[in-house]
Structure formats: C-alpha cells, structure tokens
Amino acid sequence: MRLKDYLELEKKLKHHPNIVKDNIGDAILYHSNPIFRCIRDRIVKMDFQFTLEDPYQYFSCKLNALDRLKSGRILPYLPNRKALVDLERKSPGLITLKDVNLLRINWNATSLHECCHIIASRLMVRNRSDQNSLGAQFVLNANLEEAFADIIEYFCQLYINTEAEKFSSNYNMYVQVLSYPEKKLLREAIQICGMEVAIKSIILLCLSSHFLIAEVGTSMLKNFEKLIGPSPLFSSHVKQTQLRKKIYKMLLFQITPFRIGVGSVYFKGHRYKSSLKKTLNFDPAKFMLNDREYYLRVLDQMVELITIPNY
Numbered sequence: 001m002r003l004k005d006y007l008e009l010e011k012k013l014k015h016h017p018n019i020v021k022d023n024i025g026d027a028i029l030y031h032s033n034p035i036f037r038c039i040r041d042r043i044v045k046m047d048f049q050f051t052l053e054d055p056y057q058y059f060s061c062k063l064n065a066l067d068r069l070k071s072g073r074i075l076p077y078l079p080n081r082k083a084l085v086d087l088e089r090k091s092p093g094l095i096t097l098k099d100v101n102l103l104r105i106n107w108n109a110t111s112l113h114e115c116c117h118i119i120a121s122r123l124m125v126r127n128r129s130d131q132n133s134l135g136a137q138f139v140l141n142a143n144l145e146e147a148f149a150d151i152i153e154y155f156c157q158l159y160i161n162t163e164a165e166k167f168s169s170n171y172n173m174y175v176q177v178l179s180y181p182e183k184k185l186l187r188e189a190i191q192i193c194g195m196e197v198a199i200k201s202i203i204l205l206c207l208s209s210h211f212l213i214a215e216v217g218t219s220m221l222k223n224f225e226k227l228i229g230p231s232p233l234f235s236s237h238v239k240q241t242q243l244r245k246k247i248y249k250m251l252l253f254q255i256t257p258f259r260i261g262v263g264s265v266y267f268k269g270h271r272y273k274s275s276l277k278k279t280l281n282f283d284p285a286k287f288m289l290n291d292r293e294y295y296l297r298v299l300d301q302m303v304e305l306i307t308i309p310n311y
C-alpha cells in the first residue's frame with residue numbers, strides 16, 4: 001500500500017474528538033477496532049488527556065513513569081504522523097508502508113497499552129490503605145494489570161485484517177500482528193468456551209506466564225477453575241489441553257525476554273529486595289482463590305471491557 005493512500009484513508013476517518021489525530025494509525029484503529037475504541041472512550045471518560053508535554057520523562061524511561069501515569073491525568077505521546085506526512089510531501093506517491101517500516105519510526109504505547117494499565121489499576125483499587133501495600137498482593141496485581149494489557153492487545157488482533165490495520169497496529173501495540181493460525185487459536189477458544197470464559201481463562205493463562213511458569217500444571221488449573229468456574233481451556237481433555245498449550249506458548253513467546261527485564265526492575269523499584277524469581281515464587285491461583293470475591297469482581301470488570309457484542 002502506498003503511504004499516500006494510507007494517509008488519505010486516515011484523513012477521512014480522523015473526525016472524532018477521541019482520536020489522537022497526529023498519532024500514526026489512531027484514526028484507523030479507532031474506527032475499525034471495537035476494543036481499541038472501547039479503551040480509548042473509557043480513558044477519555046476518565047478525564048485523561050493526551051499531551052505533547054512529558055513531565056514524567058516517559059519517553060526516556062516508560063517503566064519509571066508508569067506509576068505517575070496511573071495516578072495522573074495525562075498521557076504523553078509523540079506526534080509521529082507528522083513524519084509520515086513530511087515523507088510523503090517530499091516524494092509524492094513513491095513511499096510504501098513497507099518502506100516506512102524500514103525506518104523504525106517511534107510508536108506510542110500510551111495510545112492503548114498504558115491506558116489498559118491505568119484502567120486495570122483503578123479496577124483493582126480497594127481502599128486507600130492497601131493501595132500501596134507491599135507483599136504478594138502488589139506483585140499479583142501488577143502482573144494481573146500487565147496480563148490485562150497484553151490480552152487487550154491480543155483480542156484487538158482479532159479485528160486486524162487489512163494492510164492499513166496491520167500497519168496501524170505496529171505503531172500502537174507491543175503484541176506483534178498475529179498470523180492467521182495464531183488468531184485461529186483465540187477464535188477456537190472463544191468457540192469452545194464462549195466469550196466470557198475464554199477471556200477470563202486467557203487472562204489467567206497470561207497471568208501465569210507473567211509468573212514465568214513454563215507450563216501450567218494440573219493443580220493450578222484446578223484452582224483457576226475453583227476461582228472462575230469450569231473452563232474447557234483448563235480441562236484435561238486431549239484436544240482442549242493441546243489448544244491451551246498452544247495458546248500458552250504463544251503468550252510466552254511474544255514477550256518473555258522483555259518481561260523478565262521489566263519485571264525485575266519494576267519490583268526493585270518498589271523495594272523488593274529479592275530476585276525476580278523469588279519475588280514471583282508463589283502460586284497466583286491459590287493466592288486469588290483466598291480472595292475469590294475480590295478477584296472475581298476484577299475479572300468480571302475486565303471481561304466487560306473486552307467483550308464486544310456480536311463478535
């Protein structure tokens with residue numbers, strides 16, 4: 001696809017107040033992707049504003065700024081679309097989207113991923129006193145927040161089809177564009193579980209991957225079922241076990257090295273003195289089961305955000 005045609009398509013779609021007009025792909029995703037749109041509408045409703053200012057030094061170190069983003073009201077972003085407009089102006093009709101991908105233009109994680117962190121962290125707040133409490137709950141909730149942000153990106157992928165949508169996705173998501181067989185795994189999960197159970201199960205699998213568990217064992221699966229009720233993805237039937245393992249492999253594969261680095265620094269930043277391995281050395285399923293009512297409510301609210309009617 002020519003950059004010229006892409007920019008024209010974006011221009012046609014950019015007339016909605018919730019669209020960040022100079023972020024690459026924003027208009028296209030807002031119009032074509034119901035999950036992207038839902039997260040955007042929610043964050044705007046929460047009075048967050050996208051800004052070109054960067055008071056938290058977000059662009060120098062995203063992780064270090066995350067807590068301040070969560071407690072603030074602003075989302076710093078780079079107006080990266082201007083570079084595309086300039087490229088096109090200099091050589092009209094010659095540049096393609098493939099050419100642009102070679103340039104490694106900076107992308108905006110604040111357009112979707114960080115919004116998910118903010119939304120999830122607010123869903124999980126119980127009361128002021130335990131909001132900053134250390135210990136296992138902080139670790140579990142940080143990982144659940146991360147799992148939610150990841151799963152939002154994965155489910156967004158179900159709506160990414162055209163070249164323009166794929167290009168837009170590359171500039172707004174950590175999760176790389178999923179292949180047809182990868183999307184098929186998610187679709188199969190939805191088919192056998194129903195949307196709600198599929199989302200909850202896959203969030204819990206993603207959570208396990210954030211605990212760096214190589215393979216989710218039977219006792220953890222049983223505890224997950226005690227938490228959310230029966231899920232075909234947690235059953236021991238051969239076909240469903242195969243599907244779960246494939247989905248889990250996909251979740252582990254996409255972000256593990258990055259996750260280990262970020263995880264260890266994030267927890268150290270909250271004064272956890274042990275290694276990441278030790279910090280994560282508890283069973284997330286058991287922990288959630290001990291606080292079932294709270295975690296079920298959190299999961300239900302997360303599901304509501306991802307479930308788009310008539311999928």
Ligand SMILES: [Zn+2]
Pocket residue numbers: 113117146149
């Ligand atoms: Zn994240």
